[in-house]
Amino acid sequence: MTQTSSLVRNPFREITVNHPLWNHEFLTRCRAGNLFLPDIQVLAVQMYKFSKEFNRILASILSCCQDESSQLVILENLFDEMGQGDITQSHPELSGLTQKFILPKAKVEMMGLNMMNF
Numbered sequence: 001m002t003q004t005s006s007l008v009r010n011p012f013r014e015i016t017v018n019h020p021l022w023n024h025e026f027l028t029r030c031r032a033g034n035l036f037l038p039d040i041q042v043l044a045v046q047m048y049k050f051s052k053e054f055n056r057i058l059a060s061i062l063s064c065c066q067d068e069s070s071q072l073v074i075l076e077n078l079f080d081e082m083g084q085g086d087i088t089q090s091h092p093e094l095s096g097l098t099q100k101f102i103l104p105k106a107k108v109e110m111m112g113l114n115m116m117n118f
Contacts (some may be wrong), residue, residue, distance in 0.1 A: 037102075044095070044102045051095040055081050 021027070026043070029035050058078040065071050083089030 041102055044098055047098070048092070048095040051081075051092045054091070 026035075026039070029039070055078060058074055058081065062071060062074045062078065065074060079085075081091045083091070083093065087093065
């Protein structure tokens with residue numbers, strides 16, 4: 001991470017520390033150890049679907065961003081999402097592998113997901 005991107009990231013870190021997301025019911029149940037396999041299966045499906053689109057979302061934001069130091073932060077995030085140059089380590093790929101191990105094939109097909117995407 002460069003010094004410029006660190007300067008941009010620090011204010012965002014301060015905002016996220018106290019974000020209401022950390023009090024979400026799912027995370028509260030997770031911290032308490034009250035999650036069950038069906039909960040994790042739903043999360044895995046949602047994460048995969050979001051992960052498949054997130055790279056395009058970041059690229060779209062990057063293309064519209066005027067501030068060069070902010071562009072660098074977005075670009076670093078996009079590079080990380082894409083596996084830092086190793087497509088087998090990209091977040092969509094890793095999320096798909098997670099689904100393979102968490103969801104039975106019949107449930108994946110029932111949810112309308114194609115196992116060939118994994």
